[in-house]
Amino acid sequence: MNILVFTKRVPATQEEELRILGDGKEVDLSKLPFKVNDWDNYAVEEAVRIAEKTGGTVTAISIGDAESDEVLRRAIAMGVKDGFLIEVEKVLQDPYARAMLAYNFLKKENIPFDTILTGVQSEDDQFASVGGILAALLKVPYSSMVIGIDNIDKDHLVLRRELEGGLQERAKVILPCVLSIQSGINEPRYVSIMGVRKASKVERKIFKAKDYEENMSSLIEVVKWVYPPKKGGATMLSGELEEICKQILGIIKEKGVYQ
């Protein structure tokens, strides 16, 4: 089975205090470290595992700036055969535009595939919709929140989707298809720095996004970046340690956490 897997380089924001610049048109990314999008890490691992089981190859594709080569090398170190970078000149947030760019690229370059995997969403923009839009453009089936692939056949897959309330849905999906992969589907292997260095020797092809911009309009316009409104609700406890502990115990008893 030949698989294409999308992987994105995103800022590592978990521990950071983000700053909005100027009149709210931009977030300051200048001092942030970057990493692979967590969901894509699971998608790449899943793609490699499927290929190991069924044969075939995996190609990683990244839409981003030149630095995004880093996540392609990482994917190659995990077992992906090669990588394509669709290099954009400025940050492309709109999920429709991203999906259209990917669609135009796949069509124009005539890239064959049996399955396309994406992460459920990216940590930065969190639209969780590029996979779905891409499937619609390609006119192939789409399954979101995939948490397990149970069976792989010549013309279809049997997979499990994660639903609310701890339920899962088992679905049969006809190939070719697009799947968005949920975190937790596997335990991604560790990628060593030596592995990434070795992967540098594998060719990654670079394509310019401007060659694939047909019908690529943005449907969403970011008006302004804003901080969430400050909410009340926090209670500050004061006094000696023993007194504070008593107060905490009182509160958790009152809230029914501890009887």
Place this chain on the structure above:
Amino acid sequence: MNVQVNRILTCIQCGKCTGSCPEAGKTPFNIRMLIRKKQFQYAIEEGIPWYCTSCGACTLRCPRDVKPSEVIIDMRSALVEDGQIPLSLQKALEDTFVQKNPWGRSRSKRGAWTEKLDFEIPHVSETKEKRLLFVCCIQAYDPRCMVIPANVARILKKADFEFGILGEEEACCGNEIRRIGESGLFEELQEENTTNFKEYGVKEIITLSPHCMNVFKKEYGDTGINVSHYTEVVWELIKNGALDIKGQYEKKVIYHDPCFLGKQNGIFDQPRNILSAINGLQLLEFSRSREISLCCEGGGGRMFFEVETTYQRNADLRVLEAIERGADMITTACPFCVMTLEDPATEKGQVVKELSEILMEVL
């Protein structure tokens, strides 16, 4: 045949390594047997190499220079390259790659410990002596350990001893990273730190953690930089009169030798000299101290993950012995030792203080 394989083949299976190993007998880790298996190229169970605390006792006592603790690092490297390592270690390594510290805290907050001080510490490039106080990850971020750099900064300031810091430019020293077996990441950290040291003309490094000192001294190659642990510097300052210990400290204090300070780098006396210079302080010793000090099990990556076996931890034994010897408190000069000892100590009503915490009470 490479040097390391040669070394393994010279092992005579005398068992001195296992005899000195802090994990032997109570965990499935048997270093002599692992070397034997390597000699015959037998498979090694994946979970086993992760027990090693990198205390270095086996390597120090081996009569054939097999360097068993280095063999463990090689075994771990193979697992790292294969991608099959415990999840929590994976996270520590990935966090170190992204944020340059194994806890994954923001690099921009690496200098946050300085906010508690009522004076400014210059960047090392702005100092006359080009003397760097290297903070270390755990002491830059962990709330328990953040007091240590603040204390040492206050002590050095009191002695009018010029020093600077790198702030958010400081990256993990890589001592633990190398021992986890991630040699590529270690090289990156080494390169980043060395580039900074060169760019800012650093002539001297004072480390707070013995782990950082060890790696700068022994594994960064010839940097031409003089590296010392802060206890060496502080003892010199006390000796030459720059620091005056005024206070009384009527306590029985037992000193725990950190492996990377003591047995691996021979710094036994300076911390003891400092403690002995304090009026009223009665210095006690563990039955296993100095070269044969019992490892606290916080090294070699063990700070970042728990082994599967349940057994009585060495830190627990240490605390029990301290109580038995009538100590009012345990002191040590390593942040990892502080962290591992403090858990069982708190549980048993014993106190653990990092050496600088005692000093701050008497200066």
